[in-house]
Amino acid sequence: MAREFQDQPPAGDEPTSYDKEQLTLYLRLLDAxxxxxxxxxxxxxxxxxxxxxxxxxxxxxxTSHLDRAKWLASSGYLELLLAGRG
Structure with missing residues (x-):
């Protein structure tokens, strides 16, 4: 079953709710x-x-989702970790 996704993930320097919803997809893209x-x-x-x-x-x-996954893996994850501590 295909998950819902946007043609292009949101841009920005902070993870979005969309990014959080797509974490599994991003991890699979990074693995591939x-x-x-x-x-x-x-x-x-x-x-x-x-x-x-x-x-x-x-x-x-x-390409756009892989780029976002790479960004999240290199620096965006810090925001997710800090948000999870609160």
Whole structure:
């Protein structure tokens, strides 16, 4: 079952509620990237959508979410940790 997602995650220097909702998706994207998976295969598995139906849109969705996942993994997670302490 495909999860709901936006074409592009919200931008900004703080994690959003959308980011929190998509943590599992972000982790799966980071795993796929680390493992060297092709974006089309990873997109279909993670997002549950055939990328050949709308290849340009699919690539933009994949890339924007992977970029956000990388940001969250490198610095955005600190905000999540601090918020969890309160």
């Amino acid at each position: 990237d680390r493992d060297g998976a092709g974006w089309q295969e990873a997109f279909e598995i993670i997002f549950g959508i055939d990328p050949s139906e709308h290849p340009e849109r699919a690539e933009k969705v994949f």
